[in-house]
Amino acid sequence: MKKIYHQKKSSYPIRTRHALSLLILLFLCVSAHSQAFYGGIAAGAVTSQVDGDENNGFHKAGFTAGAFVGLELSDIFELQFEIKYIQKGSKSSTDDQMDFSIKLDYIEVPLVVSANLGFFNINGKKFDWISFETGLSLDVLARVRQTYNGVNEPVSSQWKSMCFNGILGLKFNLTEKLQLGTRVITSINSAYNGNKYRAWRFGQWGAFNDVFELVLYYRFK
Numbered sequence: 001m002k003k004i005y006h007q008k009k010s011s012y013p014i015r016t017r018h019a020l021s022l023l024i025l026l027f028l029c030v031s032a033h034s035q036a037f038y039g040g041i042a043a044g045a046v047t048s049q050v051d052g053d054e055n056n057g058f059h060k061a062g063f064t065a066g067a068f069v070g071l072e073l074s075d076i077f078e079l080q081f082e083i084k085y086i087q088k089g090s091k092s093s094t095d096d097q098m099d100f101s102i103k104l105d106y107i108e109v110p111l112v113v114s115a116n117l118g119f120f121n122i123n124g125k126k127f128d129w130i131s132f133e134t135g136l137s138l139d140v141l142a143r144v145r146q147t148y149n150g151v152n153e154p155v156s157s158q159w160k161s162m163c164f165n166g167i168l169g170l171k172f173n174l175t176e177k178l179q180l181g182t183r184v185i186t187s188i189n190s191a192y193n194g195n196k197y198r199a200w201r202f203g204q205w206g207a208f209n210d211v212f213e214l215v216l217y218y219r220f221k
Contacts, residue, residue, distance in 0.1 A: 039069045042084060044181075044215030050090035050102055052192070052199030052207040060101065062087025064108070064215060076119065078131075082110045085142070088209045103145040104159065104191070104209065110137035112167055131171040137185065139163050139209075158194040163187055165209070177219045185211040 043065040047058040066084025073079055086108045091101040112135030118128030141161045146153045169183035190197075190206020197207035 037069045037071050038219050038221050039067070040177075040217055040219040041065075041067050042082065042181075042215050042217045044213060046086060046088070046211050046213045048088045048090070048209060048211040050088075050104075050191075050197070050207050051187075051201070051210055052190075052197035052205075053090050053102065055090045055092045055100065055102075057093055058210070058212060059093050060087075060089045060091040060103075062089070064213060066108070068217065076116050078114045078116075080110075080112050080114065080133075080135075082108070082112075084108045084110070086139075086211075086213075088139075088211055099147070099149050101147050103143075103147075104141065105143040106139040107142055108137050108139055108165075110167055111135050112169075114171060129173040131173075133167070133169045133171060133181075133183075135167045136188075137165045137167055139165060139191075158192055158196075160191050160193055163189055163191045163209075169213075171217070179217040179219075181213070181215045181217055183211075183213040183215070185209070185213060 044063070046062045046064055048060045048062065049055065049058045064084050064086040066082055068080055068082040070078050070080035084107075086106050087103065088106060089102045089104045092099055112133045114131040114133035116128055117130045117132060118126050120127045139162065141159060141163075144155045144159050146155050165185050165187055167183055167185050169181055171179045171181045173179055187208035187210070188202060190201075190204055191209055192207035195205070198205055199208055201208050
């Protein structure tokens with residue numbers, strides 16, 4: 001695998017910090033003033049890859065944690081808004097002679113719609129303990145790190161400060177307040193501005209984050 005050198009990346013720009021501050025303020029206002037909404041916290045594990053680099057496979061492990069608010073639209077549908085910290089990126093496999101990794105930490109802001117599958121009834125058994133969900137998320141880049149054989153490398157400034165993702169997942173009701181969620185999260189647009197990484201997706205070349213996520217959600221009410 002080729003060794004890649006990059007320029008040092010500065011902290012993400014002021015406009016990104018302002019956008020993130022507004023999102024957090026909106027989250028807190030909705031949680032505090034709307035009695036129709038439920039809220040809670042979430043934490044879990046992720047495994048990821050960057051489609052377009054030279055590391056094929058979901059070898060990069062990480063974690064995610066944050067909070068959410070949601071609204072029950074009906075007996076079937078719910079709308080949920082989240083703010084989470086998530087670790088994405090890429091890592092060479094254990095079979096590779098060179099240890100190379102890209103660590104991309106984001107503030108993730110998902111908006112998802114879920115549908116409870118209780119309307120399915122097979123032999124008198126309802127599936128009301130399972131929900132299907134789909135949605136979109138905005139990623140705000142918080143930090144980039146890159147290592148080669150255990151040594152930190154200068155990081156490219158061409159990683160985008162924001163990118164968008166599509167979400168598909170399932171949630172399983174463990175108790176009245178506790179849910180286990182599984183998600184596939186994949187980039188819609190390239191997370192990288194340069195031409196160093198060359199994957200083709202949605203009519204463009206670039207680098208795309210792909211994530212498998214396993215998360216516990218705890219509702220306060």
